[in-house]
Amino acid sequence: MVxxxxxxxxLADGRELRLSHAEPxxxxxxxxxxxxxxxxxxxxxxxVVRGLAGEGWLVVVPHLPAELTEASALAATDIGFAWLAAxxxxxxxxxxxGVGLGGSVALVVGARRDIGAAVTVAGVxxxxxxxxxxxxxxEIAAELRVPWLGLYRAENPTAEExxxxxxxxxxxxxxTDLVRYEAGTSEAxxxxxxxxxxxxx
Numbered sequence: 001m002v003x004x005x006x007x008x009x010x011l012a013d014g015r016e017l018r019l020s021h022a023e024p025x026x027x028x029x030x031x032x033x034x035x036x037x038x039x040x041x042x043x044x045x046x047x048v049v050r051g052l053a054g055e056g057w058l059v060v061v062p063h064l065p066a067e068l069t070e071a072s073a074l075a076a077t078d079i080g081f082a083w084l085a086a087x088x089x090x091x092x093x094x095x096x097x098g099v100g101l102g103g104s105v106a107l108v109v110g111a112r113r114d115i116g117a118a119v120t121v122a123g124v125x126x127x128x129x130x131x132x133x134x135x136x137x138x139e140i141a142a143e144l145r146v147p148w149l150g151l152y153r154a155e156n157p158t159a160e161e162x163x164x165x166x167x168x169x170x171x172x173x174x175x176t177d178l179v180r181y182e183a184g185t186s187e188a189x190x191x192x193x194x195x196x197x198x199x200x201x
Contacts, residue, residue, distance in 0.1 A: 007019065017063065023053060026056060031095070032052055032096070032196070033081065035099075036099070037099050055193060058089060060083050062079055092115075092201070095117040097119040097120075101131070104124055104125045105134070117146055117198075119192045120150045121151045126138055127164065149177050151179055154182050
């Protein structure tokens with residue numbers, strides 16, 4: 001089983017954050033920042049991390065602050081990017097993926113940072129902000145700067161919410177896609193892997 005390690009990471013400018021990470025056994029294909037759920041690094045998140053590392057990705061999970069705002073989320077993600085850069089992963093081979101609240105942050109990152117790709121899984125806060133300090137996803141989807149894939153279960157959220165998000169993302173000047181998937185299938189996982197394969201080169 002892929003081992004997940006946790007340690008504090010300090011930048012030269014004094015910024016510091018606790019990070020968890022997992023390394024692939026063989027050649028590193030690129031780097032992925034995984035953004036955890038509101039509940040933190042749950043076993044489900046750990047499974048995602050191990051699975052991505054098993055596919056050849058160098059994976060890092062910034063420990064997001066409890067008081068999450070757009071600024072604090074971007075600051076934490078930036079430290080994750082710096083950790084990958086310190087391990088010689090170029091920015092065009094860096095992606096971000098998040099689940100739930102982390103999925104919302106992944107879209108924010110995709111609209112504010114120039115990296116290789118972003119994937120949102122079951123991102124909350126489509127029409128209304130998920131938490132104070134984060135924008136509603138429909139408000140910023142048109143500002144996406146990186147190829148973005150949205151994955152939502154077929155039964156939740158509503159079709160209206162999904163269509164509004166799809167339309168907003170579709171007006172961005174980058175490749176975007178939003179897919180509904182059936183819970184309990186491997187479809188979402190495979191689509192996420194394919195998205196990173198296509199855009200992180």
